[in-house]
Amino acid sequence: MSELFADRAAIGTESRLAQLFGGQLGPDGIKFSAGNPNPDLFPTAQMQNAFNTAIDTAGNHLFEYQEVAGPVHLRQQLANRVHQTAGINATADNVLVTQGGQQAIDLVAKLLLDTGDEVAVEMPTYVGALASFDQYGPTYLDVPMEDDGMDVNALAALLKTHPNIKLVYTVPDFHNPTGVTMSVAKRKRLVELAEEYHFYILEDTPYRDLRYHGHSLPAIKSFDRHGRVIFISSFSKILMPGLRTGWVVADEMVINKLRQLKETSDLESPAIMLHAVSAFLDNNDLNQHVANMLTTYRNRLDAMLHALSEFMPDTVKFTRPDGGFFVWLTLPENVDTQALLQDIVMPQAHISYVPGQVFFAHQNVHNGLRLNFSGVDEQQITAGIQRLATALTENTVKVQ
Numbered sequence: 001m002s003e004l005f006a007d008r009a010a011i012g013t014e015s016r017l018a019q020l021f022g023g024q025l026g027p028d029g030i031k032f033s034a035g036n037p038n039p040d041l042f043p044t045a046q047m048q049n050a051f052n053t054a055i056d057t058a059g060n061h062l063f064e065y066q067e068v069a070g071p072v073h074l075r076q077q078l079a080n081r082v083h084q085t086a087g088i089n090a091t092a093d094n095v096l097v098t099q100g101g102q103q104a105i106d107l108v109a110k111l112l113l114d115t116g117d118e119v120a121v122e123m124p125t126y127v128g129a130l131a132s133f134d135q136y137g138p139t140y141l142d143v144p145m146e147d148d149g150m151d152v153n154a155l156a157a158l159l160k161t162h163p164n165i166k167l168v169y170t171v172p173d174f175h176n177p178t179g180v181t182m183s184v185a186k187r188k189r190l191v192e193l194a195e196e197y198h199f200y201i202l203e204d205t206p207y208r209d210l211r212y213h214g215h216s217l218p219a220i221k222s223f224d225r226h227g228r229v230i231f232i233s234s235f236s237k238i239l240m241p242g243l244r245t246g247w248v249v250a251d252e253m254v255i256n257k258l259r260q261l262k263e264t265s266d267l268e269s270p271a272i273m274l275h276a277v278s279a280f281l282d283n284n285d286l287n288q289h290v291a292n293m294l295t296t297y298r299n300r301l302d303a304m305l306h307a308l309s310e311f312m313p314d315t316v317k318f319t320r321p322d323g324g325f326f327v328w329l330t331l332p333e334n335v336d337t338q339a340l341l342q343d344i345v346m347p348q349a350h351i352s353y354v355p356g357q358v359f360f361a362h363q364n365v366h367n368g369l370r371l372n373f374s375g376v377d378e379q380q381i382t383a384g385i386q387r388l389a390t391a392l393t394e395n396t397v398k399v400q
Helices: 015-019 042-061 072-086 100-112 127-134 152-161 184-197 252-266 271-283 286-309 337-349 379-399
Strands: 095-097 119-122 139-146 166-171 200-203 229-234 248-251 328-332 369-370
Touching: 072 095, 072 229, 072 248, 072 271, 095 100, 095 252, 100 127, 100 166, 100 200, 100 229, 100 252, 119 127, 139 152, 152 184, 166 184, 184 200, 184 248, 200 248, 286 328, 286 379, 337 369, 337 379
Parallel strands: 119 139, 119 166, 166 200, 200 229
Antiparallel strands: 095 248, 229 248, 328 369
């Protein structure tokens, strides 16, 4: 009966996403493939109190149908937060609450993309965004990455030959998968290009609060004067991913269109979740909670960078992020990191990572890989990187 399925059901998005979760490694396995926050850092007791407060305050009304966009109080809390932490001027009317950042990406794709529309994406880029975009049949245009983020000069040159690009997608803060951060100059230039060529920028920022070194940078959206930037974020990395609470900040016209699309998709996000998150924000210091997490993650990032510097062969290059969850490795061009993972690294070293191919829109680059440090402790990081380095040193020249 599969011949009755819509064309989008045939798109192989599962293959893009499946490798993010690794495989079976055995009792001594070390998983660098996850992208999860450390559950030991979850504010479980405070969140339990927040759920109780939400129920005690709203009573039966909490379990009725609610506003599609999310509770006004929560949307105002989020508007206040993006002003405080990202330099964005917004009100509750500029905010739509979504079921995680992933739904936000999907709604924006649904709003903007018809089959064949041109989308510029970083190479590499977040695989979950590609999975959402794939459903709408866009034409992907690749923009290289540099040490300070997207190569905006390459984008400017691309726009001269492709002036009808409709959407530029970027993860400017502690990029997934490379970990690099876009400079302020590039953020400003990207907005200028959007105004000149009339495209939207989708600014995906789930990691921007997780900075371990240096100073926070203003969001791309903070430089937006004509509604060209759609800013999205999530509580998945700074509170708990199971809350499935993300948000969009955009021009009111865009928010209203996204709200209509969300309504046709799920009617609303679960009210008990949203009111509990709001109660948590009312009764706890989110900034202090984030600050308390930073030491753990900073130590893990530093441990990974130190181990990579000590053990990796000179033929392996790696990024040096100031925050986020990921470090990106680039191996010699003749190495296929997918084959290396399946044939050698997992069965012999009992290590997992995410092969780089899935992070490229055209899946045509094979010698990169993503390592996660947030889900493993310092001892595991040191031991795992040493084992991975040994496997690479002994086998990369043999893998074609």
